[in-house]
Each structure stands twice: as structure tokens, then as C-alpha cells.
Amino acid sequence: MTTAAPHAHGVHFGRRDVQNVAIGVGIIVMLVGILGFVPGVTGSYGDLRFIGPDSHAMFLGVFQVSMLLNIVHLAIGAVGLTMAQRWTGARSFLLWFGVVYILLGVYGFAVGTASAANVLASNMADNWAFAVLGLAMMVCSWLFTRS
Template sequence: MAQAGISKNSTTTVQKAATAVAVVFLVVGVLGFIPGITTDYDTMTFGGHHSEAKLLGIFQVSILHNIVHLLFGIAGLALARSFSGARNYLIGGGIVYLVLWIYGLVIDQTSSVNFVPVNTADNWLHFVLGVGMIGLGVALSRDVRTHAHSR
């Protein structure tokens, strides 16, 4: 049953946040394929640490890395259609990014284990994304009124 003053078809704040995060991932995925925005574009490989391509000249990318961003954005748009999906996308995605942060810290970035690939800038961005996404998912889904109307 919907709470008084809340439309059954309204979009919750957590859904809006998940949609915004998903759109950012889609944009980043597309930008990773644009020479100029991605420096050393001609060195981009499908995957692996040999790709010297860098989004905005900072974040190491590959074709696989860009595809992962696109898929993560598509998943976010799909999950943002419901309160629980949006919350799970933000919190679950944040956990994935914290795992990627730890992974990036412990691997040898010059080895074949760095298959996505990631560099130090990517690692710290993954940390910020993980903390930020979890924070959004938790903070924006705490309002019981919001959750009650989305069931």
C-alpha cells in the first residue's frame, strides 16, 4: 500500500541515484572508445596490462575495460527500475568496486594477472566508487516511506 502523498509510480531517490551512476558508467564506457579523450588510443588492446590507452590521460583502459563499464551501466539502468534493484546495484556494485580496489593493490600491474587492466589511478577511483556507491545505497534507502511504496 502506498504511503499518503507518495505516488505509486514515482521514482525514489535511490532509483534516481542508481540511474545517474549507471549513466556515468555508460558515458565512461563510450568515452573510452574515443581517440583524443582516450590518449594513446592506438595502443589499446582487448585486455591485459599491455594496453597503454588512458581515459582522460589518467585511467588505463582496454576494450574489455570499456565493455565492462558499458555492461555495468546497462545493468544499472535495468536494476534502477525498482527500489530494491537500485539499492542492490549501488550496494552490490560498491562492494564489487572495493574488491577491485583491493585486487588492484595486491597484483603486479605489469603481469598477466592485470587482465582488465588497472593502474594506480584506477585503483583509487575504484575505492572512491565503492565507498560512494555503498554510501548512496545505504543512505538513500533508509527512509521507510520510500521502501514501503516500492513493494
């Protein structure tokens, strides 16, 4: 005798798994954007600039941030939360914003950290994090919509 599951496979709280993942990513990215403005969480907070490589503030002591980068994270997170209301939107968010994050990482590697073209003020840790996050988002867009 088997027991019935309290929910259908892949559906939790009335949402599909891909929606839950997109909501989680949206919340985490927004949280990073918010915490990028918090002194203490962001070291050298007095060196936080709006744009460019002259912003020497360090989120968690590892990731170089600027106000623009924090705003970009807030915007991407908000888009993710909005798109996650439908499973097709959640899948599209994870796929296409995964591509955006990969492109941000590639752009950061290409222009370098000291270049004036480094408008988001990203360092190598940021570039690797963008690339890994983007790849993970793209994998999740496929993995959680297979069924």
C-alpha cells in the same frame, strides 16, 4: 501557512532518490565505457588492447583502459539502469556493485600494474577510483534508503 511540496519527500519523477542515484551512476559508468573507445578522450588510442597490462591507452590522460575494461563499464552501467527500475533493485545495485568496484580496486592493488594478472589493464589511479566509487555507491545504497 505552509505550501505543499510538488512531490513527496524522497520521490522525484515518480522514482525514489535511490533509483535516481542508481540511474545517475549507471549513466556515468556507461558514459565512461563509451568514451573509453573515443580517440582524443582516450589518449594513446593506438595502444588500446583488448586485455591485459599491455594496453597503454589512457582515458582522460589519467586512467589506463583496455577494451575489456570499457566493456565491463558498459555492462555494469546497463545493469544499473535495468535494476534502477525498482527501488529495491536500485538499492541492491548500489550495494553489490559497490562491493564489486571495491574488490576490483583491491585486486588491482594486490596484483600490481605490470602483472599479467592485471587483465583489465588498470593503473593505480583506476584502483583508487574503483575503491572510492565502490565506497560511494555503498554509502548511497544506505543513505538514500533510510526513510
